[in-house]
Amino acid sequence: MELAGPSRTALATAYARAYHQVANEPRVFTDLLAGRILGVTDAELTALHTAGPDHPGHAGASHRPRRLFIAARARFAEDAVRDAVATGVRQAVILGAGLDTFACRNPYPDLRVFEVDHPDTQNWKRERLATAGITAPDTLTFAPVDFETETLATGLAAAGFDRTAPAIFVWLGVVVYLTPTAIDTTLAYIAAQATPTDLVFDYGTPPATPADHTALRARAARVAALGEPWLTSFTPADIATKLRHFGFxxxxxxxxxxxxxxxxxxxxxxxxxxxxxxxRR
Known part of the structure; x- marks a missing residue:
């Protein structure tokens, strides 16, 4: 099997979600489409722990702490979507969706899900869905955005996103790769959404100990070698200050x-x- 895609880290994340479904570990998060969208069987996933570093899924599947983090991150986000729906929110925006399958597993028939990603990434995902026989539901809307030529605002507007209605934004595995200016631009857009607005995202922190520094340097070097360097980190106090500045x-x-x-x-x-x-704001 050969998977061609625009991002090795997106593939590694997808493999981590898929391998978590078959790994001998506590199940944090269930995603029955995770392996199908990759086109791999349970046996192939199980064999990944012996795969070499050149395999696109090796980094995601073989490193247990990272794999559990990705599973926990997905559960945290989908729990937040569940809670938002319970309060009446009927729009969800997934920024940098990659091969995430929530929109195809969406259990809320009146929740419209907008997936924002680069056009090449979305074309790749559509091919993977078609090959896997996974039908994109009517509640899923793809919102391709090439940030070199257009903005998040124009991309979502073209997709029919309603700025006057409440929404939840899910922004996973992205912030660490962005410049501070790009982060602020996205936060400003989200903060201008009609209330209530929920936002779920992850971010990296500076190392707290020498051991953390060593571990983080090694991880940063691996992704930088793939052409996707980490650019931004925050202390919890700094990110809280920033969010309050934008009205959260x-x-x-x-x-x-x-x-x-x-x-x-x-x-x-x-x-x-x-x-x-x-x-929330």
Missing amino acids: THIDDHPAQNLITTYTSLLDVTFPGPHLIRA
Whole structure:
């Protein structure tokens, strides 16, 4: 099998979600489409722990702490969508969706899901869905945005997104790769949405200890070698200040390590750096 796609990190994330479904570990997050969209069987996924580093799924599937973080991140986000729907929100925007399958598993018949990504990435995803025999539901709207030539605002407007209605924005695995200016531009757009507006995202933090520094440098070097360098990190205090500046008043911040422990009861998994936030205005 050969998968061609625009992003090795997006593929690694997809493989991590898929391998979590068959791994011998506490199930944090269930996604029955994760393997299908990649076109891999359970046996092929199970074999990934012996795959070499050149395999596109090796980094996602073989590293247990990262895999559990990705599963915890997905669960945290989908729980937030569930809670938003319970309050009456009927629009969800997934920024940088990659091969995420929530929109195809969407259990809420009146929730419209907008997936925002680069046109090439979305064409790749559409091909994967077609090959896997996964039907995109009527509640899914693709919103291709080439940020070199257009804005998030124009892309979502063209897709029929309603700026006057409440929404939840899910922004996973993206912030660390953006410049501070790009982050602020996106936050300003989200903050101008009709209230209530929910936002779920993850971000990286500066290393707190020498051991964290070593681990984070190694991870940063791996993704930089793939042409996707980390550009921005925040302390929890700094990101809270930024969110309050944009009008978010309810800020719920969780270190990834704590979420992994909460969801799995595993005490031997160490994954410093990422935090997950749910904010509301």
